[in-house]
Amino acid sequence: MRVPVTLKVALLTVVATAFYTYVGQLVPQKEVHPPEVVEMSADLTTADLVGIGEEIANGKGLCFTCHTVGKSGALRFPDLDGIATRAETRIAGFDALTYLAQSLYDPESYIVEGFAGGMPPISKPPIGLTDDEIRAVIAYLQTLGGQATVTMDTLIPFSAAAPEGVPMAAESESGESEPPAETSEEGAA
Template sequence: MSRIPIPIQLVLLTVALTGVYTMVGQSVPQKEVHPPEVIDIASNISTDDMVEIGKDIFEGKGICTTCHTIGRSGALRFPDLDGIATRAATRIPGYSAVDYLAESLYEPDIYVVEGFNPGMPQINKPPIGLNDDEIMCVIAYLETLGGMATVTMDTPLVYTGSSSSGSEPARGEAP
């Protein structure tokens, strides 16, 4: 050891250790997270296409899967969405599944399922920021969980609150 000058030894040590950590970094799964793509939704697309787009939004841009599961039970922190269409139809008298879903999407805290804490962000506001068309597609997809999609882009909603309502900043999602 006495033959290698101390500074060089230390450089070697530093480089080697850094190299090892870099290797550890290379050995884990590598995944790039890309910002969501803007999906162009024509106003006259079919319900099937809406379901497909809705599924993409649900799994991607809408980041719904970060919290919600489909077909899981046990100690959940958020409601499971399997069969949601069936339950949604019966939850509020006078509300169809679509109306219930729409209202729950626009105002997440309005109907909190018993046993869960309110915690869902408003998805029509940043950071998620879906527009009305996209939310319609998500509703179409949710309908297929436990039923058949029925909505079209023109389906009127009972819920009419516009996306610009509310004056609270985005942090309103904290309990």
């Protein structure tokens, strides 16, 4: 007959909690998944990378919403045809790879003459490509007026895995910033 108080209190707690859980099941159940990341294994060849990069550039990278390839005249954003050749000489001290990487990771730090800027860093949301995806995009860009050289082992400047020594954002406007966080990967790289 006499139910112990402790039991009653425990029962009340469970019932109240269960009730709120029930309420939680009544509302629409939506699971939001992150945008799909292109999986890249370490044994991809440069040619593979170019293919993946082209797909990304056309697809979720949204490159060609702004840029064009092989178009001249009054353009709002630089045309990318022959970019690989021009990349070698754009910034003194930057080789083509570094220049391409900088224009993807930190596009506002160098703006091609005659254009107004406005490109978002594509490693950031809302586009937010991963380092490997950007690696593939660089490989693709290298084929525009040149030969792709990037492999899965190439160190991409500005990326999280970039070692010290390669030119960093330090040479652009954002001055005294330190090397990025993930120094722990140096050992592996």
